[in-house]
Amino acid sequence: MSDSVKVHLEGVSKTFSSGSREVTALEDVSLEVGEGEFVSIVGPSGCGKSTLLRLVAGLHEPSSGTVEIRSSRPGRPKTAMVFQEHALFPWLSVRDNVMFGPRNRKVSKREATEIADEQLGRLGLARFGDFYPHQLSGGMKQRVGIARALAQDSEILLMDEPLGALDAQTRTLLQEQILELRQQSQPTVLYITHAIDEAVFLSDRVVLMSARPGRIREVIELDFPLSRGPELRGTKEFAALSQGIWEHLRDEVQAAMALEGP
Amino acid sequence: MTWRTLRGKSVLLSGPVLILAAWELLSRTEVLRPTFFPPPTTIFARSSIIFDAEDGLAADIGITVLRVLITILAAVALGVVIGIAVTVSRWTERGTTTVLAFVYPIPGVLFLPFLTFILGRTEAAFLMTALVTPLVVMVLYTIAGVRSIDPIYLEVARNYGARGTRYFLRVILPGSLPSIVTGIRISLGFSLIAVIAIEMVGAQDGLGRFLWSNWQILRVTDMYVALLCIAVLGLLSSVGFDAIADRLLPWRADTEKAS
Numbered sequence: 001m002s003d004s005v006k007v008h009l010e011g012v013s014k015t016f017s018s019g020s021r022e023v024t025a026l027e028d029v030s031l032e033v034g035e036g037e038f039v040s041i042v043g044p045s046g047c048g049k050s051t052l053l054r055l056v057a058g059l060h061e062p063s064s065g066t067v068e069i070r071s072s073r074p075g076r077p078k079t080a081m082v083f084q085e086h087a088l089f090p091w092l093s094v095r096d097n098v099m100f101g102p103r104n105r106k107v108s109k110r111e112a113t114e115i116a117d118e119q120l121g122r123l124g125l126a127r128f129g130d131f132y133p134h135q136l137s138g139g140m141k142q143r144v145g146i147a148r149a150l151a152q153d154s155e156i157l158l159m160d161e162p163l164g165a166l167d168a169q170t171r172t173l174l175q176e177q178i179l180e181l182r183q184q185s186q187p188t189v190l191y192i193t194h195a196i197d198e199a200v201f202l203s204d205r206v207v208l209m210s211a212r213p214g215r216i217r218e219v220i221e222l223d224f225p226l227s228r229g230p231e232l233r234g235t236k237e238f239a240a241l242s243q244g245i246w247e248h249l250r251d252e253v254q255a256a257m258a259l260e261g262p
Numbered sequence: 263m264t265w266r267t268l269r270g271k272s273v274l275l276s277g278p279v280l281i282l283a284a285w286e287l288l289s290r291t292e293v294l295r296p297t298f299f300p301p302p303t304t305i306f307a308r309s310s311i312i313f314d315a316e317d318g319l320a321a322d323i324g325i326t327v328l329r330v331l332i333t334i335l336a337a338v339a340l341g342v343v344i345g346i347a348v349t350v351s352r353w354t355e356r357g358t359t360t361v362l363a364f365v366y367p368i369p370g371v372l373f374l375p376f377l378t379f380i381l382g383r384t385e386a387a388f389l390m391t392a393l394v395t396p397l398v399v400m401v402l403y404t405i406a407g408v409r410s411i412d413p414i415y416l417e418v419a420r421n422y423g424a425r426g427t428r429y430f431l432r433v434i435l436p437g438s439l440p441s442i443v444t445g446i447r448i449s450l451g452f453s454l455i456a457v458i459a460i461e462m463v464g465a466q467d468g469l470g471r472f473l474w475s476n477w478q479i480l481r482v483t484d485m486y487v488a489l490l491c492i493a494v495l496g497l498l499s500s501v502g503f504d505a506i507a508d509r510l511l512p513w514r515a516d517t518e519k520a521s
Contacts, residue, residue, distance in 0.1 A: 077423060083417070100418075
């Protein structure tokens, strides 16, 4: 694995057995994510996107193939995941939620508090450290979820449809906030979404997946500069690319709907 | 307190008041034999024996309360630890729940003879007998609590590297707390029932003993006073616990909205 490659998936398949039935969620997926790269995975629902992310996170073991994450220094967490439904612990304050990862790594309480407050500040939540999750709006909760992942300073940031449950306006705002975070510190990100415009707006590369069993159908390189801004959404290239990706995806979405049945 | 909530409370009282009024009437008109069913007013008047200096009921109340407290504290401490420990594997969990399903319907008092074989008629035997049912309840509710934790929280815990003690104290215990609290509420009732029953058949003191011995010598009014005390204790324990319970779960608003 070359130095600039952060994550390397080679021939990864995953089969789940429920009762006597076997379901192949992923089939022969190979993918490399480079240092500081932002890769989005787009596909119809049930195509195994989330499974792919959980394999990288080490929450599932692949049935075959390998998942490698290059360590840049000892002790640095390999992955930190932002979950679809924020998944904040309702019994911990916002600050304690963000401190959760560092404290698990035996970072001192004082230092973990500093890390948490810094990340909360970055996401505009400095005042909300002592709140409990149920006192926050959906968008704020998801920002806490992102702060919690950033506090891990992991090799790679995994985001599982982080904006999927939010309303359109909050989502647009949060996309811009994620872009800013990217411009500030260039983390390596594997990002799952079903919103094509979101993928195009944020990524260096967009990976298209097929309906079950999930395979990589196409990888699309985007050459928008990192310094892009919200105005990108209004450009002709943006529209053309989004449309192009949708053309590719349409068949797969139809196939997925047929799988689900009436 | 607003007029509305006051009126709400008075509705709650209407049932008991109605029953007591009927009882008073039937007893005074001797439809019910006052020897066995003395009028409630007489019982209330006789309640002064609680504060009698030498054979006062207060000491017995104190002993019963103490026994209930020891029982419930032991049941919670042991039950939560055992409940969480057995969820470590499917085998221990299945094994435990099967055994407990067998023990649970047996009236707790029936364990007194067995325990006295080992421990004699001692306080330890009484308390351990009282402990049986509340402990079973706590173990079962703790297991159910651990099982009710949304799997996503377990994924977060794993992905963020929670292990060992921190995993149990920060994730598993708070995650199962809503169910544990329900378990405590139920165990509290069972503790009181068990302690009173054991006092009636075994102990030399306590409210149950007082009630039983007064029944045997047909000092009926005193028996009713003890009964009244037990009822009030039960009421106070559940009302008191509800007041604490909300403070144990400050995030409850969230879970209720989600469910």
